[in-house]
Amino acid sequence: MSEISERLLAGTSKPARGRAVLALEDGAVFEGTAAGAEGEVFGEICFNTSLEGYLEVITDPSYAGQIITMTYPQIGNYGVNPDDCQSDAPALRGLVVRDMCATPSNWRSAMSLPDFLARHGVVAAEGIDTRALVRHIRDHGAQRAVLSTTDADAASLVAKARASESIVGVNLAATVSRAEPAAFTAADLPESQRFALADPAAPRYKVVAYDCGAKRSILENLVRVGCDVTAVPWDTPAEEVLALNPDGVFLSNGPGDPEAVEGTYRQVEQLLGKVPVFGICLGHQMISKACGAVIEKLKFGHRGGNQPVMNLRTGRVEITAQNHGFGLVFPSLGPLVPELSAGFRGHEDDLRFWAKAKCAPVVANERFGRIQLTHVNLNDGTAEGIACLDIPAFSVQYHPEASPGPTDAHYLFTAFTRLMDGRDDYLDIDIATDRLGGWRFAEDAGAEGSVA
Template sequence: MSEIANKLLEGTSKPAPRPAMLVLEDGAAFRGTSCAAEGEVYGEICFNTSLEGYLEVVTDPSYAGQIVTMTYPQIGNYGVNPDDAQAGEPALRGLVVRDMCTAPSNWRSVLSLPDYLRDHGVVAVEGVDTRALVRHVRDCGAQRAVLSTVDVDEASLLRKVRASEPLVGQNLAATVSCEKPHAVGAGDLPASHAFAVAPAVPACHRVVAYDCGAKRSILQNLVRSGCELTVVPWDTPAEEVLAMAPDGVFLSNGPGDPEAVEGTYSQVEKILGQVPVFGICLGHQMIAKAAGAAIEKLKFGHRGGNHPVMNLLTGRVEITAQNHGFGLVFPSLGELVPELSGGFKGHEDDLRFWARAGIAPVVDNPRFGRIRLTHVNLNDGTAEGVAFLDIPAFSVQYHPEASPGPTDAHYLFTAFGRLMDGREDYLDIDIAADRLAGWTFGEQAATVAGAEGGSHA
C-alpha cells in the first residue's frame, strides 16, 4: 500500500496492514492482508453463504481441515459472545473475508472477532475479492489451498500446496470428537440465551449421541426437546451403547470424508433396528454407509443458511442450514419399489424429478428393507433425507438447529421424540407451527396476536 494509504489507516480502527496470500492448487492466487493470527495453514477451500452466524461457522467442528470463505462482505460487525461458540476451540484451518470489522457494536459482544481469532491461533485474511474466489470454486470445484502471512511468494506457495495432504481419505471426525462419555443436561444450557430461548422441557427420553464433531447447539436442542443426553466418542462400540438401554440413538454432524469414519458406521449397522435412530449431516451419511450405500464428493458442497429443501412427504419447502462436502447417492440404496414409487421402475440421477412428480420414492435395501426418500435439495437435486419403513430410523443431510440459520427444520427434533414414542406418523408435522417451538419470541408473537384479536372483537 502507498504511504498516504497507510497514514489514513493509522487514523482508523484498522491495524497496520500485513500482507497475506491465498493460493489454490490449480494456481489461482488471491492477495490480501492478515487480520488475525500469523502463520501458514493448509486445507480444502470452501465457502459459506450465511449472512450472519460467523462465530458459529468459525467454531463448527464440521469445518475441520478446511479454509472457509465467507461470502457476506463484512464479517465481525456484531462481535463475539463465547456462549454462542459451537465448540471449545475452532476446528477450521483458516478464514477468508472481504472486510473484517475490528470495532463491533452489539449489546452481547464480549470481544471482537479478530481478537477471538488471534486468541485461538486462527490465521485469517481480509481484502480478498471473495466474489471472484467463490466463482472460481464454483467453476473449478473444491481443492487444496494454502493461506499464509509468512510467505507471500506465489510460486513458493503453489509448490507447497500441491505437496499438501488432500481432505479425501482423512478421518477428521476422530480429531474433533469427545475423548470420553459425558452427560449434557438442562444445567449446561447457556444462561445468556434465556432472553430468546425457552427453558428445556422435562426430560422424557434417554438418548445416546455419537459425537463425530457435534455442534453444541445441536446437543442443546436435543436437551431442550426433552432428551436426557449421554454423549459418547465417535467409535464407541454398539454393545456399550445398547447396554445403556437408551430410548434412541443420535448420530451427529462432523467433518471430512465419511468413507474414513468406519469406526462409526460399522457400529451404526449393529444399532439400526435395535432402537430408534436419528442422524444429521455426517450422521445421515453414517446411516447410509451402514445400509451399504455409496457416497459421492460434491463439486463444491453445501454450506450456508439458505438452501431450499423439499419435504416430499408434505410438499413443503424448508430453508435449511447446511455444511457438508459429501452426499448420499440415493440409487445405491437399492432398487425402486414401483408400487410405492408412483409406478416408476427406474432411478433418476436428478432427484428433483420426484419433487416435480410429488412422489416420495421407496427402494428395497438388501440390509434393512424399505427406505423412503423424504427430502430433496432444490438447488442441485441431491438427496437430503431418508426414512426407513421397516425399522425406526431416519436422517437428514442438513442441520435442524439453526445456529446459524432458519428454524424451518426444528420439527425434526420433535419428530425424533415422536419416533421414540413409537408413532408411525412421526414426520407428519406442521413445520410452520413447529418452527418457533422453544423460542420466547414465538410465544410473545402469539400473545401479541391474541391481544390484537381480542381488541378487534
C-alpha cells in the same frame, strides 16, 4: 499498499497489517492482509453463504481441515459472545473474508473477532476479492489451498498447496470428537440465551449421541425437546451404547470424508433395528453407509443458510442451513419398489424428478428393508434425507438446529421424539407451527392473542 494509505490507516481504528496470500492447487492466487493469527495453514478451500452467524460457522467442528471463505462482505460487525460458540475451540484451518470489523457494536459482544481468531491461533485474511474467489471455486471445485502470512511468493505457495494432504480418505471426525462420555442436560444451556429461547421441555427420553464433531447447539436442541443426552466418542462400541438402555441414538454432524469414519458406521450397522436412530449431516452419511450406500464428493458442497429442500412426504419446502462436501447417491441403496414409487421403475440421477412427480420413492435395501427418500435439494437435485420404513431410523443431510440459519427444519427434533414414541407419522409435521416452538416471542404473541 502506498505510504499515504498506510498513514491514513494508522490513524483509524483499523491500522494496516502485513500481507496474507491464499494460493490454490490449480494455480489461482489471491492477495490480502492478515486479520487473525500469523502463520501458514493448509486445507480444503470452501465457501459459506450465510449472512450472519459467522461465529457459529467458525466454531463448527465440521470445518476441521478446511479454509472457509465467507461470501457476505463484512464479517465481525457484532463481535463475539462465547456462549454462541459451537465448540471449545475453532477446528477450521483458516478464514478468508472481504472486510474484517475490528470495532464491533453489540450489547452481547465480549471481544472483537480478530482478537478471538488471534487468541485461538486461527490464520485469517481480509481484503481478498471473495466474489472472484467464490466464482473460481464454483467453476473449478473445492481443492487444496494454503493461506500464509509468512510467505508471499506465489509460485512457492502453489507448490506447497499441491504437495499438501487432501481431506479425502482422512478421518477428521476422530480429531474433533470427545475423549470420554459426558452428560448434556438443561443445566448446560447458555443462560445468556434465555431472553430469546423458552425453557426446555421436561426430560422424557434417554438419548445417546455419537459425537463425531457435534455442534453444541444440536445437543442443546435435543435437550430442549425433552432429551437427557449422553454424548459418547465417535467409535464407541454399539454394545456399550445398548447397555445404557437408551430410548434413542443420535448421530451427529462432523467433518471430512465419511468413508474414513468406519469406526462409527460399523457401530451403526449393529444399532439399526434395535433402537430408534436419528442422524444429521455426517450422521446421515453414517446411516447411509451402514445401509451399504455409495457416498460421492460434491463439486463444492452445500454451505450456508439458504438451501431449499422439499419434504417429499408433505410437499413442504424448507429453507435450510447446510455444511457438507459429500452426499448420498440414493440409487445405490437399492432398486425402486414401483408400487411404493408411483409406479416408476427406473432411478433418476436428478432427484428433483420426485419433487415434480409429487412422490417419495422407496427402494428395497438388502440390509434393512424398505428405505424412502424423504428430502431433496431443489438447487441441484441431490439427496437430503431418508427414512427406513421397516426399522425406526431416519436422517437428513442438513442442519435443523439453525445455528446459524432459518428455523424451518426445527421440526426434525420433534420428529425424533415422535419416532421414540413409536409413531409412524413422525415426519408429518406442520413446519410453519413447529418452527416457532421454543421461542419466547412466540409465547408472548400467543398470550397477547388470548387477551385480545
